[in-house]
Amino acid sequence: MRESLWKSVLSVRQNSPLVHNITNYVVMNNTANALLAVGASPIMAHAHPEIEEMVSICGVTVINIGTLDEYWIESMYKAAAKAQELGKPWILDPVGAGASNLRNTTVAQLLKYKPTVIRGNASEIMALANAGGKTKGVDSLHQSTEAIDAAKWLNENTGTVVCISGATDVVIFGNQKILIDNGHVMMTKVTGLGCTATSLIGAFVAGQPENAFEATAAAMALLGVAGEIATAQSNGPGSLQMNLLDKLYNITEEEFNKHIKVSQENGKTVSI
Amino acid sequence: MRESLWKSVLSVRQNSPLVHNITNYVVMNNTANALLAVGASPIMAHAHPEIEEMVSICGVTVINIGTLDEYWIESMYKAAAKAQELGKPWILDPVGAGASNLRNTTVAQLLKYKPTVIRGNASEIMALANAGGKTKGVDSLHQSTEAIDAAKWLNENTGTVVCISGATDVVIFGNQKILIDNGHVMMTKVTGLGCTATSLIGAFVAGQPENAFEATAAAMALLGVAGEIATAQSNGPGSLQMNLLDKLYNITEEEFNKHIKVSQENGKTVSI
Amino acid sequence: MRESLWKSVLSVRQNSPLVHNITNYVVMNNTANALLAVGASPIMAHAHPEIEEMVSICGVTVINIGTLDEYWIESMYKAAAKAQELGKPWILDPVGAGASNLRNTTVAQLLKYKPTVIRGNASEIMALANAGGKTKGVDSLHQSTEAIDAAKWLNENTGTVVCISGATDVVIFGNQKILIDNGHVMMTKVTGLGCTATSLIGAFVAGQPENAFEATAAAMALLGVAGEIATAQSNGPGSLQMNLLDKLYNITEEEFNKHIKVSQENGKTVSI
Numbered sequence: 001m002r003e004s005l006w007k008s009v010l011s012v013r014q015n016s017p018l019v020h021n022i023t024n025y026v027v028m029n030n031t032a033n034a035l036l037a038v039g040a041s042p043i044m045a046h047a048h049p050e051i052e053e054m055v056s057i058c059g060v061t062v063i064n065i066g067t068l069d070e071y072w073i074e075s076m077y078k079a080a081a082k083a084q085e086l087g088k089p090w091i092l093d094p095v096g097a098g099a100s101n102l103r104n105t106t107v108a109q110l111l112k113y114k115p116t117v118i119r120g121n122a123s124e125i126m127a128l129a130n131a132g133g134k135t136k137g138v139d140s141l142h143q144s145t146e147a148i149d150a151a152k153w154l155n156e157n158t159g160t161v162v163c164i165s166g167a168t169d170v171v172i173f174g175n176q177k178i179l180i181d182n183g184h185v186m187m188t189k190v191t192g193l194g195c196t197a198t199s200l201i202g203a204f205v206a207g208q209p210e211n212a213f214e215a216t217a218a219a220m221a222l223l224g225v226a227g228e229i230a231t232a233q234s235n236g237p238g239s240l241q242m243n244l245l246d247k248l249y250n251i252t253e254e255e256f257n258k259h260i261k262v263s264q265e266n267g268k269t270v271s272i
Numbered sequence: 273m274r275e276s277l278w279k280s281v282l283s284v285r286q287n288s289p290l291v292h293n294i295t296n297y298v299v300m301n302n303t304a305n306a307l308l309a310v311g312a313s314p315i316m317a318h319a320h321p322e323i324e325e326m327v328s329i330c331g332v333t334v335i336n337i338g339t340l341d342e343y344w345i346e347s348m349y350k351a352a353a354k355a356q357e358l359g360k361p362w363i364l365d366p367v368g369a370g371a372s373n374l375r376n377t378t379v380a381q382l383l384k385y386k387p388t389v390i391r392g393n394a395s396e397i398m399a400l401a402n403a404g405g406k407t408k409g410v411d412s413l414h415q416s417t418e419a420i421d422a423a424k425w426l427n428e429n430t431g432t433v434v435c436i437s438g439a440t441d442v443v444i445f446g447n448q449k450i451l452i453d454n455g456h457v458m459m460t461k462v463t464g465l466g467c468t469a470t471s472l473i474g475a476f477v478a479g480q481p482e483n484a485f486e487a488t489a490a491a492m493a494l495l496g497v498a499g500e501i502a503t504a505q506s507n508g509p510g511s512l513q514m515n516l517l518d519k520l521y522n523i524t525e526e527e528f529n530k531h532i533k534v535s536q537e538n539g540k541t542v543s544i
Numbered sequence: 545m546r547e548s549l550w551k552s553v554l555s556v557r558q559n560s561p562l563v564h565n566i567t568n569y570v571v572m573n574n575t576a577n578a579l580l581a582v583g584a585s586p587i588m589a590h591a592h593p594e595i596e597e598m599v600s601i602c603g604v605t606v607i608n609i610g611t612l613d614e615y616w617i618e619s620m621y622k623a624a625a626k627a628q629e630l631g632k633p634w635i636l637d638p639v640g641a642g643a644s645n646l647r648n649t650t651v652a653q654l655l656k657y658k659p660t661v662i663r664g665n666a667s668e669i670m671a672l673a674n675a676g677g678k679t680k681g682v683d684s685l686h687q688s689t690e691a692i693d694a695a696k697w698l699n700e701n702t703g704t705v706v707c708i709s710g711a712t713d714v715v716i717f718g719n720q721k722i723l724i725d726n727g728h729v730m731m732t733k734v735t736g737l738g739c740t741a742t743s744l745i746g747a748f749v750a751g752q753p754e755n756a757f758e759a760t761a762a763a764m765a766l767l768g769v770a771g772e773i774a775t776a777q778s779n780g781p782g783s784l785q786m787n788l789l790d791k792l793y794n795i796t797e798e799e800f801n802k803h804i805k806v807s808q809e810n811g812k813t814v815s816i
Contacts (some may be wrong), residue, residue: 026316030572032735037781042735043640047613050644057643067300069319069343069611095316099329100322138498159559189521190534191304229542237309245782249733298572298588339572341591341615368587370595371601461793463576463586509581510789 006243008218011068013039017206020058024066027192034196037248042205046075056081059206066095080113089209090144093198098127116212119163122147129153161212169220173213181261182224189237214244225259280490285311289478292330293371294318296338299464306468318347326353330476334471337418338367341483352385361388361481370399376402380511388484391435391470435485439493445485453533461509462498469495497531552762557583561750565604566590568610571668571736578740581702581792584747590619599626603750606743610639624657633753638743660756663742664706666691673697705756713764717757725805726768733781741767769803
């Protein structure tokens with residue numbers, strides 16, 4: 001699997017997919033920079049009169065509810081509906097799901113437009129699936145493994161690939177599962193790396209929407225490996241934020257293969 | 273006092289308070305990163321339908337008027353009113369007070385909800401108290417000492433702790449005063465470090481709302497000391513922004529005590 | 545010409561012009577930091593009730609349509625109209641012009657308020673002038689030289705200085721042209737450096753509105769030279785973003801003169 005994951009990295013660099021983001025104010029700069037670093041081309045746009053054109057010209061739309069309000073929620077609905085209508089991939093990041101009624105009703109409505117991939121921490125995935133669990137803001141309270149039942153429920157009911165990010169990232173589709181053990185705990189001290197993960201998934205899925213499951217794993221593996229290497233070069237979260245962008249930009253196949261820790265489960269068969 | 277200030281730093285690291293921010297677009301990323309670096313947990317949320325829930329679940333709300341507009345002003349009023357109703361601490365950063373009529377009427381209204389702490393530069397504090405002084409944008413025109421009368425007026429009329437930041441930071445409550453002589457002039461070349469100061473005050477006050485006076489001094493001392501150390505490692509404001517986050521994250525008690533320059537005045541008694 | 549360009553750099557440092565920005569969410573932090581680094585004083589403000597006051601108290605207004613929506617478009621119209629009424633300089637950055645009907649109608653309306661300077665990539669300048677060319681998001685598809693006809697048309701019809709940025713930046717006014725061959729391709733991997741260029745043009749024009757042509761060239765030359773030096777010190781776009789701010793802050797006349805590659809054409813006369 002390592003080879004095909006690295007091929008996804010190269011594919012983004014070569015094809016420079018156009019990634020449309022409706023995301024939160026906190027992370028717009030980092031997200032755009034991470035997309036540029038991996039070779040993608042970011043567009044941030046949310047105005048109702050142009051939202052459908054933006055969905056149409058881009059390879060994928062990423063919807064992140066981090067700093068939602070009534071206007072932006074309407075933008076998200078319009079974009080998701082248009083993507084569904086056109087058969088284009090779109091990705092959902094349910095930031096802070098469970099923290100307010102507004103977030104819960106918004107993600108419930110967005111689920112109806114059947115996202116191609118959902119990425120969240122365990123609390124968010126559980127809130128999404130009404131599998132209980134109140135979120136402590138945007139931080140995770142649960143181990144990612146506890147949310148696997150919720151992810152399976154989401155996959156069965158919407159057909160979406162689900163990625164539960166945490167110390168171990170778990171990507172689920174049907175009875176297949178990919179586990180990624182990369183990353184470093186200091187990454188939780190840089191704001192918005194979850195949001196960055198979701199945008200990178202968008203870039204990777206744009207190039208291979210027919211295999212969103214593996215594209216999602218490739219994006220998560222790249223971010224985890226790059227984050228791990230960058231952390232080793234950093235004195236704290238400030239330099240990590242910077243070094244991570246550098247490493248997303250200049251990571252080599254050798255580095256990727258040296259660090260990646262990934263395993264796949266297909267039903268009861270486990271392969272590495 | 274040094275010991276109790278350092279205890280506040282440790283307390284934030286250990287208790288990871290949830291800090292709700294209604295702040296400006298320019299600084300959201302930095303503010304969130306600074307809060308994470310000191311060990312707090314940031315939430316940025318402004319939507320009217322969820323604003324009261326956010327105030328309720330968080331330990332403190334920070335309101336910063338930097339890029340206000342009609343919708344956000346209403347969010348600020350709702351949040352401040354809810355915090356007052358619940359007896360929760362909330363912090364006001366009157367960015368650019370005095371620069372427009374809109375800002376003046378907004379902060380006048382916000383004062384009615386009795387913030388726990390106000391932090392601004394001398395111009396902003398003076399504008400707030402109608403003590404004269406026209407602001408030159410968000411930069412300070414006045415020495416912080418000139419605004420002390422304004423700060424005393426604010427304290428007497430609203431019961432709030434007031435922090436005038438500048439070359440010397442002055443924290444005022446009743447007839448007590450703490451002076452902090454840390455920081456470096458290069459910090460004025462990094463956007464939003466005043467806003468960062470205000471958010472850190474929020475994190476510190478969340479853990480000891482009964483002693484917001486000393487919590488405010490601890491936050492200002494931490495930022496000043498970390499900024500001073502970070503400046504010595506930096507070639508300019510770009511690297512300072514990065515090194516500051518690293519230092520907020522990894523500062524030790526030894527470093528803190530070595531650099532801190534703080535004095536306290538209680539009426540006419542001065543102690544160090 | 546080198547000497548007068550460097551004089552512009554010094555003038556900004558000495559006079560610290562107040563630069564009002566109505567810009568996009570992605571770049572607000574970087575733009576503010578770049579303005580501070582060169583010695584200017586940034587204000588970000590968009591609220592309708594204060595927009596005219598902000599135009600009045602600032603030396604220049606910079607309007608960037610990157611993340612426009614209905615409210616912000618109205619802010620832009622109000623600001624541009626006020627600047628025109630007061631005879632104050634204002635700068636237009638038509639981000640993504642050509643990518644949606646909304647952007648095209650917005651920039652068409654803004655042109656009526658006769659911007660002092662327009663800066664965009666070749667696609668954007670061409671879209672602006674209806675000279676054809678569909679934009680691929682906010683990236684350039686065209687060599688800057690291809691947009692020169694469009695720039696001339698804009699100059700003739702609105703009297704504005706036009707800067708087409710790209711591998712070679714071209715600044716056009718009447719039959720005069722300044723070509724700047726600085727910068728580095730890695731700068732296209734840092735989000736918003738085009739927007740930063742536009743804000744720096746604002747800072748430079750504020751100090752010499754009577755010579756916006758040369759002020760624009762000075763801002764572009766400074767960014768290009770600083771970017772070139774910063775790239776040589778960087779491992780990727782993350783460190784470039786940081787080192788660029790440092791270099792904008794501490795660049796010396798010697799460095800500027802050593803690296804600058806600028807030439808001027810006046811009709812058929814070329815000078816260096």
